[in-house]
Amino acid sequence: MLNNKTVGIRDVAAAAGVSVTTVSHVLNDVSYARISAETRDKVRETAARLGYGPNRLARALRTQRSGMIGFISEEIATTPHAGRLILGSEVTAKARGYNIMIINSTSTGSPESRENDVAALLERQVDGILYATMYHRRFTIPRNLSGIPAVLVDSEDIGGSIASVVPDEEGGARTAVQVLIDAGHTRIGMINNTDDVPATHARLRAFEETLTDAGLTFHPELVQSEHSEVPGGYTAAMRLLAGPHRPTGVFCYNDRMAMGLYRAANQLGIRIPQDLSVVGFDNQELIAENLYPALTTVALPHYEMGAWATQHLIDAIEGKIELAESAGQPTVVDCPLVARDSVAAPAG
Amino acid sequence: MLNNKTVGIRDVAAAAGVSVTTVSHVLNDVSYARISAETRDKVRETAARLGYGPNRLARALRTQRSGMIGFISEEIATTPHAGRLILGSEVTAKARGYNIMIINSTSTGSPESRENDVAALLERQVDGILYATMYHRRFTIPRNLSGIPAVLVDSEDIGGSIASVVPDEEGGARTAVQVLIDAGHTRIGMINNTDDVPATHARLRAFEETLTDAGLTFHPELVQSEHSEVPGGYTAAMRLLAGPHRPTGVFCYNDRMAMGLYRAANQLGIRIPQDLSVVGFDNQELIAENLYPALTTVALPHYEMGAWATQHLIDAIEGKIELAESAGQPTVVDCPLVARDSVAAPAG
């Protein structure tokens, strides 16, 4: 332990010629403390001069509040999304005087390993726990996570017992499709994922509804599904674009599949956005920003979900809200449009 | 504080009918403890039955060892690299019984804000600190970081006072260029960065040396520099490829610039790898894996640097090594080749 700060409250007290109680009271601005202005100044000055810093561990032991929140994240490294989640959480936590402690988990781990992750945090006396999954799905929380302040991030709790926050898949998809409609497209296709996850179904549903609401007809043959990576996007796009009566606008399940579509279009001599408009989903900046033309897409609100979850977790810790009340259904956060250069009016 | 575990060592002692000392001794496997096998079993059984878990805060306060290491990272979210750094660190720390506490910083912050980040960690009584910069550069550490166990990750300390670990820029660049040479290329170009950072100079130097070592001549007009992003790569590539006597192989400063080169090549009707071989740097998977053809590149060893730094920091904390000894020059870690599909023998 780094005891460069070997200076504690009693050193300050001694140097200032007062008791430790007084020091504690002034440094913590205790409301009921009745201490003269001069004493206060003297204490503060002495503390500063000695370079005093509180030992948060000792305080935590005494107050039963560590000011630490545990953050369990699946696959921290494989996706840039986790970084934004952590950032949203860290910034929010710091603003409220908390720090975050990170544990990396895997989406393939056993229930016991998940419980161990939670237990490790509990031994550290964290005030609450944030559990983030790698992608939006339905998730069964570790048993020992229930009954303590916790929020599930980017997944819905199957048991419905804890609060959670997820992206607004439907809203985001509607936004994306509407961009195409607003640009004047009437024959719109979709490249979808084949995985059985909430996003797959919600985005398809929203696609269909948005078309219908706009008075356009939904053509089942204009939705092609594949594995949600670049090669899948390419394959699906080839099917979608090679036919005789191709769409003039395409909504892609994610930016990676859109990247595959770009390649297919390039290969077929179809220009984006002149001959084909495309909108993605996720706003994976490395891809969306760097594709040519830059991809118009809808952002997955990872920073915001991390921030929301942290804000509410802390509110619950501090007794300002009751997390149990929102446990029933997930809080849904907006997926905003990020307009770039891949959408134009249809040709002719 | 989550006192679901309201069960402490004294509860276990009472339930097992022994003293707290005995419980502490058996649960911590204290070497000099002389306790009968039966007592040990009884204690362990009781602890398990009651669901006892140690309060690491109390232990830390008593032992002056928190078992926490602080991790300050610049720009956690903007680069996927930070994720790998954190992962390497977290996995290593966990394996040795430590946890990591994250603080997000910025590369543009003031010296005071950096010192505050360090101070926050110090108040938490972390046993040591890892300070990671966003990219490899020369860095002045916060003043209050000196004198405590700490290692600088992905930068070299200008003051030379603390240990650091950086990627082997030269070695990585040599590897990249050698791949081109081994494939039979003799006219090789480079697309370089314009920033004045160690990587720019080291990679260029290695490029030149590797050519010379192979008996090839270095043509200054075959190195084109621009801002190290996709558009810069495109611009530089247009200059490099539009000329009359263009190279058959190109080494790019990073994968993003290589992506720009791909677009230029596509536009000029130059096929990769048939007409042009390319190798990148960084192994930004989202790009390198998904470009068509997939990009052969050299990996920046973020996971390894995180792991190395953590391993050594903990060794220092535990008194196994003296960090000061390696403070003079940075430890350099290998940048391995990631062979994909963008290199072939030169045409005809």
Place this chain on the structure above:
DNA sequence: ATGAAAGCGCTAACAG
């Protein structure tokens, strides 16, 4: 308006 003292949960002398 200020101070003494107890105690948060644990470890480690030291004492039997």
Place this chain on the structure above:
DNA sequence: CTGTTAGCGCTTTCAT
């Protein structure tokens, strides 16, 4: 072979 006890640095009740 096992138990008593002091104390890590702090907050807070209670006294004065």
